[in-house]
Amino acid sequence: MVKQAKKQDNTPDATKRTPSARGRAKTTGAHHRRNDTQSTGNAHDRISDPPALIPSFSSVEKPKASNRKTTPSRKREMNRTSVDILDTVSSMESVPAKKRETRKTAIENKASKSTASKAAKSTASKVTKPVQPTVEVEAPVEKPKRTEKKRTSTPPVDPDAKLRVIPLGGLSEVGKNITVIEYGEDIIVVDCGMGFPDEDMPGIDLVIPDITYLENNKERIRGIFLTHGHEDHIGAIPYALRTINPPIYGTRLTLGIIKNKLTEHVLANTPKLCEVKAGDVIGAGAMSVEFIHVNHSIADACALAIKTPLGTILHTGDFKLDTSPIEGEMMDLTRLGELGREGVLLLMCESTNAERGGFTPSERKVGESLEYIFSKHQDKRLVIATFSSNVHRVQQIIDTSARHGRKVAVTGRSMTNIMGAAIELGYMNVPSGVLIDLSDIKRYRPEELTIVTTGSQGEPMSALYRMAYSDHSQITLGQQDLVVLSASAIPGNEKLVGRVINELTRTGIKVMHESAVAVHVSGHACGEELKLMQALTKPKYFMPIHGEYRHLMANRDIALYMGMESKDIFVSDIGHVLEIDRKGARFTQEEIPSGRVLVDGYGVGDVGNIVLRDRLHLAQDGLIVIVATLSEDTGMLLSGPDVVSRGFVYVRESESLMEEARTVANTAIMEGLKGMGSYVDRMALKKRIKDDMTKFLYAKTGRKPMILPVIMDV
Numbered sequence: 001m002v003k004q005a006k007k008q009d010n011t012p013d014a015t016k017r018t019p020s021a022r023g024r025a026k027t028t029g030a031h032h033r034r035n036d037t038q039s040t041g042n043a044h045d046r047i048s049d050p051p052a053l054i055p056s057f058s059s060v061e062k063p064k065a066s067n068r069k070t071t072p073s074r075k076r077e078m079n080r081t082s083v084d085i086l087d088t089v090s091s092m093e094s095v096p097a098k099k100r101e102t103r104k105t106a107i108e109n110k111a112s113k114s115t116a117s118k119a120a121k122s123t124a125s126k127v128t129k130p131v132q133p134t135v136e137v138e139a140p141v142e143k144p145k146r147t148e149k150k151r152t153s154t155p156p157v158d159p160d161a162k163l164r165v166i167p168l169g170g171l172s173e174v175g176k177n178i179t180v181i182e183y184g185e186d187i188i189v190v191d192c193g194m195g196f197p198d199e200d201m202p203g204i205d206l207v208i209p210d211i212t213y214l215e216n217n218k219e220r221i222r223g224i225f226l227t228h229g230h231e232d233h234i235g236a237i238p239y240a241l242r243t244i245n246p247p248i249y250g251t252r253l254t255l256g257i258i259k260n261k262l263t264e265h266v267l268a269n270t271p272k273l274c275e276v277k278a279g280d281v282i283g284a285g286a287m288s289v290e291f292i293h294v295n296h297s298i299a300d301a302c303a304l305a306i307k308t309p310l311g312t313i314l315h316t317g318d319f320k321l322d323t324s325p326i327e328g329e330m331m332d333l334t335r336l337g338e339l340g341r342e343g344v345l346l347l348m349c350e351s352t353n354a355e356r357g358g359f360t361p362s363e364r365k366v367g368e369s370l371e372y373i374f375s376k377h378q379d380k381r382l383v384i385a386t387f388s389s390n391v392h393r394v395q396q397i398i399d400t401s402a403r404h405g406r407k408v409a410v411t412g413r414s415m416t417n418i419m420g421a422a423i424e425l426g427y428m429n430v431p432s433g434v435l436i437d438l439s440d441i442k443r444y445r446p447e448e449l450t451i452v453t454t455g456s457q458g459e460p461m462s463a464l465y466r467m468a469y470s471d472h473s474q475i476t477l478g479q480q481d482l483v484v485l486s487a488s489a490i491p492g493n494e495k496l497v498g499r500v501i502n503e504l505t506r507t508g509i510k511v512m513h514e515s516a517v518a519v520h521v522s523g524h525a526c527g528e529e530l531k532l533m534q535a536l537t538k539p540k541y542f543m544p545i546h547g548e549y550r551h552l553m554a555n556r557d558i559a560l561y562m563g564m565e566s567k568d569i570f571v572s573d574i575g576h577v578l579e580i581d582r583k584g585a586r587f588t589q590e591e592i593p594s595g596r597v598l599v600d601g602y603g604v605g606d607v608g609n610i611v612l613r614d615r616l617h618l619a620q621d622g623l624i625v626i627v628a629t630l631s632e633d634t635g636m637l638l639s640g641p642d643v644v645s646r647g648f649v650y651v652r653e654s655e656s657l658m659e660e661a662r663t664v665a666n667t668a669i670m671e672g673l674k675g676m677g678s679y680v681d682r683m684a685l686k687k688r689i690k691d692d693m694t695k696f697l698y699a700k701t702g703r704k705p706m707i708l709p710v711i712m713d714v
């Protein structure tokens with residue numbers, strides 16, 4: 001405590017900042033000074049008595065305010081103002097900045113609360129107070145009187161409560177993004193996405209996160225907060241709703257897409273969907289969640305500022321900085337910067353493009369490429385495949401088509417669905433008469449048409465895939481067509497995409513994709529944008545999220561480059577718990593149930609590792625079934641054994657092998673039955689058949705098919 005208090009001593013400006021002092025803070029400049037004091041913490045420790053300077057937090061304590069010491073080394077102090085109030089500390093500026101080490105968080109400020117009363121009477125007088133402290137409104141202060149009440153709108157907060165951050169998906173993997181954030185008794189969930197099966201999961205349709213932990217703590221969940229409407233952020237919601245039913249908060253388009261999805265599922269509970277817009281703040285127990293506008297490859301995407309009694313967590317969701325977005329505004333840099341000034345305890349920042357340098361180009365760039373393609377290929381029918389959720393991309397295709405006098409037809413279920421939702425909710429503007437029904441395309445010449453389709457990932461059964469394999473009921477591709485893939489392959493899908501391109505090319509159809517023309521830009525921040533996020537928010541702690549391990553590490557490197565210290569960066573994994581309290585942040589030893597739940601058809605979670613292993617075994621080595629019939633009375637072999645194989649060898653060309661196998665099985669049965677009398681231990685007999693057969697087949701073929709002995713009784 002003393003140690004923290006010590007650190008605290010030089011941060012009087014915190015007292016001047018109030019929950020609502022965001023704007024005022026700018027003019028005071030006090031907080032800027034604070035950075036300096038922070039960075040010179042060492043020196044300060046030497047010159048001051050620990051508790052003496054501690055300001056009164058009881059009146060103004062607000063985690064975010066204190067957090068701003070998160071400002072790192074001088075290198076990052078880009079936003080210092082010239083107003084110097086703390087003359088007392090100005091002399092310390094010459095002391096070498098000790099990077100982030102001396103930064104304190106709200107936690108530490110809170111820690112000093114106990115000593116605050118002492119501080120109140122003490123020498124905070126050293127500091128002029130430019131801003132009058134206001135009374136704490138929502139900051140957590142223990143109110144003993146309230147403790148009988150179970151849960152009120154402002155529940156009592158345990159001063160020793162810990163903040164825990166538990167990713168249940170999205171780290172060291174692409175997809176199924178979901179994070180649990182809990183403070184004391186309150187839990188909030190950020191996103192609830194699905195992932196796609198790997199190649200070693202035959203027959204699996206999709207993968208969802210293991211939410212056992214949430215199911216076990218149902219009554220503590222205050223809400224699921226969605227950053228945006230991509231499948232890897234919302235796809236698991238219909239499944240989660242089978243066992244939990246907290247309110248779900250999301251922006252209009254996000255909820256529009258979910259509603260669409262939910263109609264395909266039978267739900268036990270009525271989901272509580274709560275629409276929000278950027279700027280809204282939602283209370284969630286002792287925490288609150290603010291939605292902040294960001295740019296991304298889907299409209300209506302948000303980052304989340306999660307205020308907790310210990311400080312603010314900024315969860316970026318997926319984002320990029322688009323200075324010239326197709327619709328709406330640039331990412332809300334101002335708000336992010338304000339949060340940085342108020343203090344960000346923990347930044348959770350996406351890592352998808354962390355390995356790429358520079359800036360992600362604006363979506364408008366694609367518009368220029370489309371314009372070029374449309375002008376160059378006026379004699380062709382244009383078939384453009386893109387992500388159905390990329391509303392702005394589709395909008396640009398429609399706009400360019402309209403300018404070039406083309407009609408637009410749409411194919412693919414998700415494309416039709418999402419466009420329907422987007423048009424209805426006003427996220428898309430289609431000039432009248434441009435959109436036509438797919439069944440009407442025959443009425444137009446090829447060069448008068450643009451077809452917007454799904455299948456940019458080469459997904460089998462998608463509209464583009466069916467077109468490529470001449471299996472689409474309404475569209476037949478030919479020389480008159482130019483196919484444009486306005487998307488890049490998601491990692492893992494490269495082969496599928498390649499297959500479709502090959503098939504189209506083989507039929508003489510020209511295909512344009514990312515590598516040739518800029519027909520796609522990413523929706524994720526590249527290196528410079530990630531640096532910008534660091535610079536604006538100046539977090540005390542950092543956790544890279546959303547990406548494979550190497551992406552997380554690349555994002556970590558960026559944070560280091562920006563001045564963070566490695567001890568403040570937590571590269572986590574699913575099921576790991578990052579615990580934050582007044583003393584600091586650390587991983588606990590706990591393992592929270594996490595992993596993947598496989599969805600196959602209507603079955604959720606019924607296909608586990610054993611079933612998968614069998615499927616892989618069957619797929620790789622095939623199956624041998626040995627059928628024998630025993631007499632129930634005497635235990636004698638009545639018929640068989642018969643040997644049936646599937647996927648092992650082509651029986652007609654391996655008759656002698658199969659005959660030998662039969663003999664081996666027969667011997668195994670006869671030997672096994674010896675001495676068993678009329679009681680036959682069937683398990684032992686099956687095991688013997690299996691072992692002997694495995695040995696024999698491996699010796700003969702070097703293969704290990706699955707062997708299934710079947711014993712019938714008559």
Ligand SMILES: [Zn+2]
Pocket residue numbers: 177230232233318546
């Ligand atoms: Zn994502």
Ligand SMILES: [Zn+2]
Pocket residue numbers: 228230296318523
């Ligand atoms: Zn996304």
